[in-house]
Amino acid sequence: MNRPTLEAVAARAGVGRGTVSRVINGSPNVSEKAREAVQQAIQELGYVPNRAARALVTRRTDTVALVVSESEFRVFDEPYFAGTIRGIGSALTETGLQLILAMARSRQEHARLEHYLTGQHVDGVLLLSLHGDDPLPGRLEAMGVPTVLGGRPVGPATPYSYVDMDNRAGARQAVKHLLGLGRGRIAAIAGPQDMGVGVDRLSGYRDAVLPTGLPELVAYGDFSEESGESAMAELLAAHPDVDAVFAASDPMALGAMRVLKAAGRAIPEDVAVIGFDDSKAALHADPPLTTVHQPMEAMGRQMALLLVARINGEELRQPVVILDTHLVRRESA
Amino acid sequence: MNRPTLEAVAARAGVGRGTVSRVINGSPNVSEKAREAVQQAIQELGYVPNRAARALVTRRTDTVALVVSESEFRVFDEPYFAGTIRGIGSALTETGLQLILAMARSRQEHARLEHYLTGQHVDGVLLLSLHGDDPLPGRLEAMGVPTVLGGRPVGPATPYSYVDMDNRAGARQAVKHLLGLGRGRIAAIAGPQDMGVGVDRLSGYRDAVLPTGLPELVAYGDFSEESGESAMAELLAAHPDVDAVFAASDPMALGAMRVLKAAGRAIPEDVAVIGFDDSKAALHADPPLTTVHQPMEAMGRQMALLLVARINGEELRQPVVILDTHLVRRESA
């Protein structure tokens, strides 16, 4: 039952440890004959290198962590999560790295997690949907742990590398579409303003509305369906004449639609609605929700690729990647 | 920048390596004085044990893998996934184990994954929603890797340990509720019959229908919304007089509802609908979907706990855990 070691392979192949190691790590300076002998021995013995032993000497664990911290614990429920993790997974398997899922709910678990991540247990860290000025990325980078964020962090010119959607352009395009429909009382249900996504999607709305001289009607939510409902109720109370809504997330748009319907407004006749995410739920909504598509799987892939490049110490021309978004027209607007 | 080693801590505390190791691992035979000195040194140096070094000698990695294989890659989209992983995460952090997410899309990645998992890189494996007679759990156990399944595997009396919902009882209860409503043409949209869940939920339906002498009207789906739509269409064509539907998953129930509405049937007046999952979407459906609740987070926790127990070599009286399900009555039935 005991797994064979490098030494066993060497003995079997009639070579030294060094040669076996070279074959395994693809060193060029190995004779064809030796390589074949080693490969056969590996095959016969079913040899699998011991990661721990390798990690001990190389000081690399070939492992990266995807951190899901307390406030974003519900990411699992969110439509974008599946795509992102899929992208991360596919990019990572290609490079042979392992993905560990690090979760932290309480504050003390958070501290423990930071301790763990900085304690040479992972080669790099992937951080999803950061809120506010979370100190984690700064601490990690300070300890020499490469970190890549998913979504622009708030604050001016942070030094972190990240992958993000072009949220601003997407929002702008959505609102311009509403404008093109002849709507004149366009409201926005914005996301949390302590997140880059939240800020950027609202900026996009403003970009489109400002030049027209039309009023800015804004309510805030936290991307959840419930918050979309209350924001819509608020909007409806303050501006009964609203004729279009741009919601910064699909769940919020869905919540808004529910409230609008309950208030007797026809969609899109009375009020046009556009969401953001291009989630599955948007497609199945009634009426199907016009929304802004964002390439989630690509984002995951890019995050992983960026991280791998940084782990390998490559000089990055571009530590930031921005992915295109575009409007998907359906029936709600 | 170099992280301190055990030896550094020992030197600082004025004790030997052995004593530091004992303190870290909570050995009882350490004097109070030594323990304090060591703890302070650890604090001052910010010492974090090197996992690789420890793993090398203990032959334990303190890591378990959650395998998400090709066919179930969409689990990320499924409502039950979030709860399960949450439960796994919370149970695991308590025990200090790390969770690695192992994904395999293609067949060859699958082979590589098996190689990896059996190659002493993880202490145990968690397998979600197995299809058919997947050879993976058998291979893993044969190689001495403890494995716990989420959901009963098909086939009579497999030797694996697993955690499952009482799917049969839940389904039976749902159908009995339909019967209690006076419905007499109750159809089932069953899940894949190569999965325990699929089989059991259909059995529950039969348990309730059989004694009544009413006809069994069954169509099959794969738990997805789309499959629910086509199954419902099929059912409607074959049995236009159907007055109730029990779907083996919420997405299928939602798909069925869409088709029913399109066919002009009122829910629940013309056709009552019950789903299974108690997902968030069920709550927000129109009308709110009556469904069978299953404790997903508890399932995740139990899976993790079972695995940990097996890893620690505990003698298990009960290598199988079945969790209760119950009907949640809303407006669709």
Place this chain on the structure above:
DNA sequence: AAGGTCTTTGGGAGCGCTCCCACAAAGAGT
């Protein structure tokens, strides 16, 4: 006071690997 037991301690050995140095073998140049 001497011998016993139990607790606590330090440190050698060794886990399986990579790194690197020394050296052998094979060409290449004079």
Place this chain on the structure above:
DNA sequence: ACTCTTTGTGGGAGCGCTCCCAAAGACCTT
């Protein structure tokens, strides 16, 4: 023929930890 490379190879050292053994103390007994 001889040196000087170049290429390929074996194996010592050591990564940071746990295990375990021998020895030192502490505390009883008689």
